[in-house]
Amino acid sequence: MATMKYALPVEQTGWKVADNSGEVHFTWDYDKSREKLLHLYDKGKRRQWDAQVRIDWDLAVDFTNPLGTPEDGVPIYGSRIWEKMNQKEREEVKYHLSSWQFSQFLHGEQGALICASKIVQNVPDIDSKYYAATQVMDEARHVEVYSTYLKKLGLAYPINPSLRSILDDVISDSRWDITYLGMQVLIEGLALAAFGLIRTFSTNELATSLTAYVMQDEARHVAFGRNALKDYYPQLTEAEREEREEFCAEAIMIMRDRFLAHEVWDNLNVDTKEAVDFVTNSEGQIAFRSLLFMRIVPVLRDIGLFGKKMRDTFEKIGVMGFASIDLDEVMAEDEQFADDIDKRRISDIEDAITAGQD
Template identity: 55%
Template structure:
């Protein structure tokens, strides 16, 4: 099943292409590399995990509040609209808000994966390529995990326009360090804060597991 089949928004383009204009750099020195970079590379290898095996996907999601998040976290909560909603409508609102949130996590992780792959090609030093390659694998695993969560939830959303604009700017810039800055500091920095927030407030066991393992990678 394609996750886009779960989008409640019709006619979403299934493919988005960003033009690239940069040179791929080969490092033919094959030297020992800088100690701190090789340490990060080794740490990345040692801390790999399998999203299908490590997370207990048999854990259930509550249909009325899948992630077990307090209603106060919903933007409509303190409005007259929320007061007028039936319990069925509130359950639907929770489900859509939570699906939207996890969807943006997943969309951002794919963006980070593509940014990291670009850095692997552009960065001049082999040790940095090694480290960036572990990030590609990390982000791929996160996309896989969030995709599986959304399939279990039965609802997903496409990337928002503001996030798409940010990713577009990060990828179009020909300088690898600017792509890295946008990915690591802006996109991943915002994501890490959001992951931490979910970790603190979500009461669903599957949600807690998923975010704990993703945060383990992001905080390396």
């Protein structure tokens, strides 16, 4: 069996994120359930899948360009560094960037697995506990998907420091709504947008299909977080809501920097300062980083965390335009895309069987 190979010594990252077990909340009310949330729980039960069966792991990986993205999609494309590189060095950059990006998805999914299990413990209502239990299974599957992919790719990166610091804050807070807000809204919202870009622009079938399948589950998670918080936040005081906005604003600024990929440049012996300066200021990369917020902005508006602090932060990073996105519509697309891949696969298999019989 293939094993994980890290590009950098992972021991330095440490094994422990914050340790705060918080409160465990039992409920004795087994009757009170909200229809919307129960509906998502039922869907979660029905839509379980096996990553080893649904994904065709025999599909090839192109090690010179794992995502099959065009050259101008490489963050340092057009820089002096890029111009000086030969073909082999450019392929190396694409390989490492893909590995780095998927490694962050992997570690983020492990964070989601831990958060979902924490929610089972600390959320007060039985319907939320039911639902979170299906999410624990979903997130375990996502960890399995990304780790299988990275082993096939042959290279992984340790967790990015920005992602780690947000995970630390989210996991060390014992309030259940902060777990939802940090994990389902912020970390997963950002990941969903990045997945969406891969699903749209990648020409590699393995990368596209595994991303689409994970997104189908994530659409349910975000819908759940949204519904639960939408019920809860109007019950809080203005000051309590402001505290949540403060937390989101800070996390958003940290997350934006996560995509500068410091570790990759360091590891490839590229001038890190020059690369980061280029990525920070390149128009294409600024546009790319703002797209990463297209799922977060409308959710925060929807759950009622959209006071001055939040709006100022979004204005500052130029992503206010996403506030008008129709979330139900994009989530329905996330569901449909994966089903379409399944249909295509089934019809390919049927065609192959028919051809064999002929």
